[in-house]
Amino acid sequence: MIYNYSYLPIRSVSYGQNSRFRLNDFIKESGASSAIVVTSSSVSKTRFYKSILKNITVKHSEYSEITQHAPIEKINEVTDLIKKTKAGVIISVGGGSVIDSAKAAKYFSKRKNLVHIAIPTTLSAAEFSHIAGYTENHTKMGIRDRNITPQYVILDPTGPEETPEWLWRSSGVRALDHAVETLISEGIGEIGTTFAIMAIKKLFNNLTRQSEQNFMECQLAAWYSYFDVYDAQMGLSHRIGKVIGAKYGIPHGITSCITLPTVMRYYAKKRWRELSLISMELRGTGKESPETAMLSADMIEYFIKNLGFSQKLADFGVTVEEIPSIMSDLKETSSEVGELIRSLM
Structure with a gap:
């Protein structure tokens, strides 16, 4: 039997204590001069998130309204923000709904060159996939596209300390x-x-x-x-x-x-x-x-x-x-x- 293993276009995974401080290295590597940070209301209140935000060295905008199951209305708002700011990087900090929302917004913005850096706080593993699930009219919808896979992933074990x-x-x-x-x-x-x-x-x-x-x-x-x-x-x-x-x-x-x-x-x-x-x-x-x-x-x-x-x-x-x-x-x-x-x- 012939088996096949397909690589996704993830450039780098940084993991370990304080790996969140690699974020600026990845932004610099992307060549972007501005960023959008996407999260949920609950994560936006954590020390972990605030430490990330505090250390970003490029101009950045925030969107902290993502909710459970990634509603299309929230994704549309992130998509509009991408188009308005013309940011070169989108940074998602949170669980699967946050990361999927950032992937979907990249897809809908048609910005294939937009670099995505994912920093998860749960174990959904959305940061490692080419799939973005979202909800529209109480129905689960999905996108499968290699190009929406985050290019960079940061696994910092201090993030889960504030996850319920x-x-x-x-x-x-x-x-x-x-x-x-x-x-x-x-x-x-x-x-x-x-x-x-x-x-x-x-x-x-x-x-x-x-x-x-x-x-x-x-x-x-x-x-x-x-x-x-x-x-x-x-x-x-x-x-x-x-x-x-x-x-x-x-x-x-x-x-x-x-x-x-x-x-x-x-x-x-x-x-x-x-x-x-x-x-x-x-x-x-x-x-x-x-x-x-x-x-x-x-x-x-x-x-x-x-x-x-x-x-x-x-x-x-x-x-x-x-x-x-x-x-x-x-x-x-x-x-x-x-x-x-x-x-x-």
Whole structure:
């Protein structure tokens, strides 16, 4: 079998303590004389964000109104700001919605030469992908374009210190979701599999702890979880998560907490060899089998509950009457998928 690994146009990733201070080096390397800084209202109030802003040496504008699920209205405002200021760099500081908004705004501004520097504060791994998700009329929309991949990424472990614990942990489950869905993707070779397993192990070992080293290990895990994002297919957990997130206002990390174990059991019937690797690597024993694949799902479910997440869709006011609407948005007609969604209630 022939495997393929596709590189995305990321020029540099800087990681480690105080790596945020590399920002001016990257701005200088880009040749830009002005910048736009994009964030959310909550992140804009943090010491981490203020220290970044304080040290930017070029003229810059701020936009701090990005909200959950990246509404198109906010993206349009950032797009207008790009056009108005003619900035050469856009700097995104925050979680997946902030980074996706900056990617989408670059796309809609038609400024292919606009340099994007991403500084994440969660584990969504949006900074490592060519995908930008946004919400329009409560429907999740998406852009896939290599040219919107951030050129520079800064992983500073001091950033997560001010991220709410529930958000940090749930975004870590989102990274876990990325890794699992990489494993079960058709045609993924040794590179994608190796990094996905490394991501899962790092998350299991570090997500419940809160030292700077643990934060750094989790940031690396998020990177590894999306290492083969261009070649991996989006699985059912992500597809359902995007629909229910946009439709019912459920945070992305929480959607993964709801969907991932159940979807793993669904895939264990066909992709048991790949899913068996999770249990085998975490326990250091076992063999590839449907039973071992199911054990992997059990371990993920226990891990998520140990993080403090045990929500069902019903906790967000979603009823069984909504299943046809969810199925329609998924463009699914399979009764098996319908029963899967019912079990998430």
